[in-house]
Amino acid sequence: MATGYSAISSYSRVQILHLLQTRPARSIAELSEATGLHANTVREHLQRLIESGYVVTETEHRATRGRPRMLYSAASGPDAPRSPVARRKVQDAAARGDLMRKVMPWTETGLPQRAQHQLDALVEDLQDAGFDPVVDEQELTVDLTPCTHAQSQAQHRDVLCGVHVGLMQGVLAEAGGPLEVEGLLPTCDPSQCHVQLTMAP
Template identity: 65%
Template sequence: MTTGRPAGYSAISSYSRVEILHLVQDHPRRTIAEIVESTSLHANTVREHLKRLIDDGYVISAAEDRKTRGRPRVLYSAADGGSASSAVQQRKVRAAAERGDLMRRVIPGIAPELDTAALHQVDALVEDLIDAGFDPLVDETELTIDLTPCAQATAQADHRDVLCSVHLSLMQGVLNEAGGPLSVDGMRSSCDPRACVVQLLHAGGRN
């Protein structure tokens, strides 16, 4: 299944947004001023990027709990499916599980390799990756998700380390939000910069 969207359609295809995500993943509860200082982007540009990331469920905002006078600052964190949970991502996860269950009921011959909770995690992760412009290929036996060729890594080759780190963190956030035994174990090494195979880990020891 694929939406046919180019990678450029995605909220995370812009390196400026990837950079912002990297900042709030590393250090949650960032202010606009802190993000501006770290990225050298204009404050209005940062606000626009943050709105897009919030709308897509990648970032959450919260008012600062302050004990002194003055307006509380707005603090921004990456949605991680745990302490920083996005209502947008929650809705996406539920909808993905419902669609996955429906597909498995109506298409004969599907024999899932995974338990229901893990399947729902994969449902959510695959839909999130498709929305991000990828065409994921899942191997339930090997617990891998092949995203090759990664158009984003090619287009942003100078920032591949940051890009991959951000994407892996986003994938883990989706798995956390869905709840279940699967987690991201890392990327399989490759000499091809376009190659991207993500290894998952099953808490029950499957991989």
């Protein structure tokens, strides 16, 4: 899928995700102030992120009178709130992966089924985000080179990489299995991106 169609192809959405990964349960007004974007623009970006399963909402619990605000959080990481969109995406990816391995048994990796389902979900999510991931099931690495995101937004590479790692952690956690993101392998080339996974006991 082309990067232009990705929910995280816009740096403004990446910036919003970064803020929500750093501190969840933020309001539109808070995000607008932090990003400098108009509240309506923030609302549109949030809707796109919700539709992609990256952000979830909750209604503020108020002890005082007044209309409660809608609060937004990133659906990233093992302790993050769950997104029904993300849940459906990982289930669909696992079903497609199982069908592919049934039709093409030579694609079987030998990994535990839950780990394989995690990889199914991770690969599909990365493809939807505009990447062309290459997975090494033996070394448990994911090669995302070349990273078009880092090339187009080189000055924001740290934020981009942090958000992408958080999204990968969220997908693996939603799929439920032994695989976790250990981190990015060091490189001096901004177009190079290799993610190291780890298998929990």
